[in-house]
Amino acid sequence: MLPLSLSSSYRRLADVYDHLMADAPYDQWMGFAAEAWRLTRTRPRRVAELGCGTGSLTRYLLERELEVWGxxxxxDMLAVAREKVQRSHPRAAVHWLRQDIRELALPELVDSVISFCDTLNYIPDAEGIKQVFARVFATLTPGGTFLFDVHTPYKIAEVFGNESFSYQDEHVAYIWQSIYYEDEEAVEHDLTLFVREKDDLYRRFHERHRQKAYSLEALRQWLADTGFDVLSITADFTSQPVATDSERAFFIARKPH
Incomplete structure (x- = not known):
């Protein structure tokens, strides 16, 4: 699965994003959210999804008859999402917003904010993360939940690191080079894609994405400083604590009543 999420550089990648992300565990992200709402005894009616991409997870939320802000x-990603959701849920209560989540501004409060698929790793610095947390806090109703995941520092450094990956099928091929910057705890993904056209020729285009690692303790502290109660930090779609080799950390935070 490609390391793709919220980014200003998606451009034409939106056309093939769903094909490349066909194995993404959207059902597990939805399962995590549903279990978090159960554990916190919240029944959200309005949910904001930050970094909604092409709306694949949005459709899971709509199946639960929630009003969703994507x-x-x-x-480009929002255009794909709008068309896809219109086909599958033509009567759904969904609103699409093009915003930098550091400047999140919804017209009404929501009961839960979710941000999965390592969206927050695309925020380039600590100040940006703190801005997101403050905006989410202001967006939530009292007692509302903030659910998100991040790539761990281990995954950024050791799994992506300075590695090369490639993929090919009958529709698309890519060459993906990751470059790790130890002093910044960040990885740059340099991606060249070849997309098959109707005339059987391949269109080539290039994407560059950057992700930064944040320590889990720092994220916990910034949430607390914002006013959140941090209820749990767990690993890899489980209820287990994050270990030294865990690749993804999941947070459940709540705005006090």
Missing amino acids: VDLSA
Whole structure:
């Protein structure tokens, strides 16, 4: 699965994003959210999804008859999401917003904010993360939940690191080079894609994405400083604590009543 999420550089990648992300565990992200709402005894009616991309997880939320605000920085991704959801849920209560989540501004409060698929790793610095947390806090109703995941520092450094990956099927091929910057605890993904056209020729285009690692303790502290109660930090779609080799950390935070 490609390391793709909220980014201003998606451009034409939106056209093939769903094909490349066909194995993404959207059902597990939805399962995590549903279990978090159960554990916190909350029954959200309005949910904001930050970094909604092409709306694949949005459709899971709509199946639960929730009113959803889908927020993403990429106009291209939102266009795909709008068309896809219109086909599958033509009567759904969904609102699309093109926003930088550091400047999140919804017209009404919501009961839960979710941000999965390592969206927050695309925020380039600590100040940006703190801005997101403050905006989410202001967006939530009292008692509302903030659910998100991040790639762990281990995954950014050791799994992506300075590695090369490639993939090919009958529709698309890519060459993906990751470059790790130890002093910044960040990885740059340099991606060249070849997409098959109707005339059997391949269109080539290039994407560059950057993700930064944040220590889990720092994220916990910034949430607390914002006013959140941090209820749990767990690993890899489980209820287990994060270990040294865990690749994804999941947070459940709540705005006090």
